[in-house]
Amino acid sequence: MNYPFLFARKERKGLYVLLLLSVVFIVGKFYFFPAPAAIVGNSKMEKPLEKNIPLYKTPLNSFDPNQLKASEWLALGLDQKVAARIEKYISKGGHFYEAKDLLKMYGMDTSFYKKVESKIYIAAQEKKENKFEKKTYPSKTYAPYEKKVKPIVEINGATPEQLVEVDGIGEKLAARIIKYRDLLGGFVRKEQLLKVYGMDSVNYAKIQNQISVDASLVQRIDVNKASMEELSKVKFVGVKRAKAILAYRQQHGDFSSLKDLLKTQVISDSILYLIEPYIQLK
DSSP states (O other), X not given: OOOTTOOOHHHHHHHHHHHHHHHHHHHHHHHHSOOOHHHHSOGGGOOOGGGGOOOOOOOOOOBOTTTOOHHHHHHHTOOHHHHHHHHHHHHTTOOOOXXXXXXXXXXXXXXXXXXXXXXXXXXXXXHHHHHTOOOOOOOOOOOOOOOOOOOOEETTTOOHHHHHTSTTOOHHHHHHHHHXXXXXXXXXXGGGGGGSTTOOHHHHHXXXXXXXXXXXXXXXXXXXXXXXXXXXXXXXXXXXXXXXXXXXXXXXXXXXXXXXXXXXXXXXXXXXXXXXXGEEOO
């Protein structure tokens, strides 16, 4: 039986040779002419070109670690991560002031440092000495502090405005002091301020060193010439005692001394002590 797709013997030999040549051609193409990595490789597995830089060793010359890039550190044989860390440190404003500063970098290999230590030259190394140098500023002169001392206020002649200048005396208390002063005829002792409404021992202790009393400013009544009205206004005398004093004076004449007031029977020793600063004899 004849098969149309069968080849003759010579034809089969030629076919075998053709297949062999095809195989040789294909194998030779891939072997002698490999495809680019971008075409045949997995792009996700590729690494950046810079990271594939061979860690070759170069002759060591003097260098400034502040000037080297990561690729140059790699060329010296430094670990890739440490090289990147140094470059980032410099870009952020970091600076190596002396060779030993390199050892402060995380991951720095001490054996690598010892190998390059003698070749490190930092041009601005003098900045290390000046970094912590104490700055000097022109001296300033200040005037000595002078505590302002308020003047002592004399309370018999003081105005309301002057009394308010005393620490511890407000406007209301100043008004009461003047009212009591007019009623009394003046102050002969500082302690008399304790009789003023609103003045307690605590406040008095606060102001006593800020005030003074001039007893010569006290208004004195002449017992031998005063009217009943004038006598009655003297503190602790009143109308009843004023009438008795006036009656005694009219009956016996002028008083020769203040102690003669005791003869009126209305003035006692204690009352005389209180009114004596406000009366007089002329």
